[in-house]
Amino acid sequence: MFNALILNQEEKRTLASVEQIDEAQLPEGDVLIDVDYSSLNYKDGLAITGKGKIIRNFPMVPGIDLAGTVVSSQDERYQAGDKVVLTGWGVGENHWGGMAQRARLKADWLVPLPAGLDSKKAMMVGTAGFTGMLCVQALLDAGVKPEDGEVLVTGASGGVGSVAVTLLAQLGYKVAAVTGRAEQNGPLLEKLGASRIIDRAEFEQPARPLEKQIWAGAVDTVGSKVLAKVLSQMDYNSAVAACGLAGGFDLPTTVMPFILRNVRLQGVDSVSCPTEKRIAAWQKLVELLPDSYFEQACTEIELAEAPKYAEDITNGQVTGRVVIKL
Numbered sequence: 001m002f003n004a005l006i007l008n009q010e011e012k013r014t015l016a017s018v019e020q021i022d023e024a025q026l027p028e029g030d031v032l033i034d035v036d037y038s039s040l041n042y043k044d045g046l047a048i049t050g051k052g053k054i055i056r057n058f059p060m061v062p063g064i065d066l067a068g069t070v071v072s073s074q075d076e077r078y079q080a081g082d083k084v085v086l087t088g089w090g091v092g093e094n095h096w097g098g099m100a101q102r103a104r105l106k107a108d109w110l111v112p113l114p115a116g117l118d119s120k121k122a123m124m125v126g127t128a129g130f131t132g133m134l135c136v137q138a139l140l141d142a143g144v145k146p147e148d149g150e151v152l153v154t155g156a157s158g159g160v161g162s163v164a165v166t167l168l169a170q171l172g173y174k175v176a177a178v179t180g181r182a183e184q185n186g187p188l189l190e191k192l193g194a195s196r197i198i199d200r201a202e203f204e205q206p207a208r209p210l211e212k213q214i215w216a217g218a219v220d221t222v223g224s225k226v227l228a229k230v231l232s233q234m235d236y237n238s239a240v241a242a243c244g245l246a247g248g249f250d251l252p253t254t255v256m257p258f259i260l261r262n263v264r265l266q267g268v269d270s271v272s273c274p275t276e277k278r279i280a281a282w283q284k285l286v287e288l289l290p291d292s293y294f295e296q297a298c299t300e301i302e303l304a305e306a307p308k309y310a311e312d313i314t315n316g317q318v319t320g321r322v323v324i325k326l
């Protein structure tokens, strides 16, 4: 028997409680894993509180990512004792996820833990950090160079944003960080490498179709009117990597930045990202993330505390990363 956070639904409300479950209850898969750590992402917050329609089949174990140790494997790529990391693939959404002491998963979903990371560090990065890396890679692939000018990151003190700020600064970009909590998080963002902090309120004003050109590149985790404002301020031939909807899933913009300034809007998805790209992204995270990233505010919590933190993350009240020790 082992502990798991179980989500159930009663009268359209999602209820979360820590329960003892049996290995036989785990879903099908070819690799059994002792979970060391999971992490709390915005999507986990939506799933656990029921504020977002993330989960359709109950009971469900949430946790869209995990790092752990292989107990047994029916797939020859993995042996008992191997350290692995998992993000996405619908785990914690439609397949029991990381917020349990054990998980049974498909070998195809796993990535060997790269040298230089342990399970806790891997979850300090987690889905959010992995997605931050994919966003930065999207700007690199679009040809955005440090000498082209300033790069903007929105939702900068969140999980994706803080990693994007760190990685861009490490790569030599001048980074401007947009945050709704400048007073509280400004110093941390500067420590991670932001050269200036901008109040989110400036980005919540309605955008004109085209405004003064300021940004050579941007990583947006917020969507809605903030992304619309970002698009209107992009330089000629610049690129925006958009991965999030923390401010809403709408996009009140016009085609003007695209057709008059050659602006490119690149969507970023981490859930179904192909394995080769995953391995390369994890490798690059190990190379680029400085020790100081792992010394930043990281809150380690117990499974039973996950529902409280889930509420906090959906209210924009979490700074940096929250890891769950299993």
Ligand SMILES: NC(=O)c1ccc[n+]([C@@H]2O[C@H](COP(=O)([O-])OP(=O)(O)OC[C@H]3O[C@@H](n4cnc5c(N)ncnc54)[C@H](OP(=O)(O)O)[C@@H]3O)[C@@H](O)[C@H]2O)c1
Pocket (backbone or CB within 6 Å): 041, 042, 043, 127, 128, 131, 154, 155, 156, 157, 158, 159, 160, 161, 178, 179, 180, 181, 185, 200, 221, 222, 226, 243, 244, 245, 246, 247, 248, 268, 269, 270, 271, 313, 314, 315, 316, 318
């Ligand atoms: N596409 C993918 O594969 C993928 C993967 C991971 C995450 N995501 C998405 O990316 C977004 C960020 O994820 P995360 O894990 O980094 O979440 P997070 O840690 O909660 O960060 C989101 C940040 O956005 C800002 N924010 C919160 N509420 C806001 C609002 N109402 N209006 C404007 N800004 C707001 C806050 O930053 P400040 O306080 O600094 O303003 C917050 O810290 C989420 O929408 C998530 O679903 C997508």
